[in-house]
Amino acid sequence: MKMREKIILIVLLVVFASPFVMKRFGRMDGFVGTDNQAQAMIGRIRPGYRPWFNSIFDPGENEEWLFALQAVIGVGVFSYCLIKLRARRKTGDRSQRK
Amino acid sequence: MHIAEGFLPVAHAIGWTIASAPFVMHGGRRLNHQMREHPQSKLLLGAAGAFTFILSALKLPSVAGSSSHPTGVGLGAVLFGPPVMSVLGAIVLLFQALLLAHGGLTTLGANVFSMAIVGPWTAFGVFKLLRRFSANIYVAAGVAAAIGDLSTYVTTAVQLALAFPDPAGGVLGSAAKFMGVFAISQIPLAVIEGALTAMVMRLLMNYGYLELSEKSVIVRAD
Numbered sequence: 173m174k175m176r177e178k179i180i181l182i183v184l185l186v187v188f189a190s191p192f193v194m195k196r197f198g199r200m201d202g203f204v205g206t207d208n209q210a211q212a213m214i215g216r217i218r219p220g221y222r223p224w225f226n227s228i229f230d231p232g233e234n235e236e237w238l239f240a241l242q243a244v245i246g247v248g249v250f251s252y253c254l255i256k257l258r259a260r261r262k263t264g265d266r267s268q269r270k
Numbered sequence: 271m272h273i274a275e276g277f278l279p280v281a282h283a284i285g286w287t288i289a290s291a292p293f294v295m296h297g298g299r300r301l302n303h304q305m306r307e308h309p310q311s312k313l314l315l316g317a318a319g320a321f322t323f324i325l326s327a328l329k330l331p332s333v334a335g336s337s338s339h340p341t342g343v344g345l346g347a348v349l350f351g352p353p354v355m356s357v358l359g360a361i362v363l364l365f366q367a368l369l370l371a372h373g374g375l376t377t378l379g380a381n382v383f384s385m386a387i388v389g390p391w392t393a394f395g396v397f398k399l400l401r402r403f404s405a406n407i408y409v410a411a412g413v414a415a416a417i418g419d420l421s422t423y424v425t426t427a428v429q430l431a432l433a434f435p436d437p438a439g440g441v442l443g444s445a446a447k448f449m450g451v452f453a454i455s456q457i458p459l460a461v462i463e464g465a466l467t468a469m470v471m472r473l474l475m476n477y478g479y480l481e482l483s484e485k486s487v488i489v490r491a492d
Contacts, residue, residue: 176472177473177476180469180470180472180473181473183469184466184469184470187328187462187466188324188328190330191328191329191330191331194331199331200329200331200337202335203331203332203335203336203337204335204336204337205329205336205337205338206336206337206338206423206451206452206455206456207271207272207273207274207338207372209336209451210273210426210430210448210451210452211274211277213430213447213448213451214277214430214434217434217435217436217437217444217447218434221277221434223274223275223276223277224276224279224280224376225275225276225374225375225376226275226276227275227367227371227374228368228375229368229369229371230371231369231370231371235370235371235372238369238370239327239329239370239372240327242323242324242326242327242365242366242370243323243324243327243328245323246320246321246323246324246327247320247324248320249316249317249319249320249323250316250317250320250321250324252316253313253314253316253317253320254317254473254474254477256313257313257314257317257474257477257478258477260313261477261478
């Protein structure tokens, strides 16, 4: 693996892991999600508005874990595809050399 | 950019669903075709799908005490064309609506429209334009993904403004308010998304060039 590829992979891993690490150590507490801010803005523009449908499944406290799970599944599939592509390229190179 | 469950009036929820459906269906046909005609591209498709899966779960801290997430649809739009990303993006949004209570079923149409239709098409357009002016392929992909990210959030702001016009300023006044919520925190995140997209593009071009060189959008665009 070339140096540049290694650096890219390390940067990706750090970025992907950072929100969960920050969350774990309570460093995300001061940050409010923009989706929630938009919701609050709706409340200010039309104070009487009530959502007319509720989530079928409410994960409650477990939401953060489910977000982490989504990222982990994504990283797993992504790594699998990359590793397979890499292996395929190698065998491709070899057959071309023969 | 996820409009929460039940937070769009019924007429708007139905309207955006009707607007999004044909794009997703057309994308489904294109995706099917892509997999049948170019089975070797499945791994790249998987990587592009996984990328948007990861990025849309990534709640990153941004300026002014707010946090938000990138969309990750630019990469796939540049590699496989916007219709394919309409399907992959819709799948991600459905997953989040059902399992994470993030977004919702009634707002799925509107969220698909902003993240899986406007975002990919904008990214694709910007990419083609930059390539026409012979920009470097990674720079073009990065800038395209960043602008695609911003276009998604602008769309969400407009959708909310149409549903909740400001009593004094009307739809425009309301749009300015919602834009104010998203814009400042999203600009740094769009830059991050652009940089990540350029880096992943570099990896995929390295490892998957044989698969790409078949008939991908990138090659056709050149």
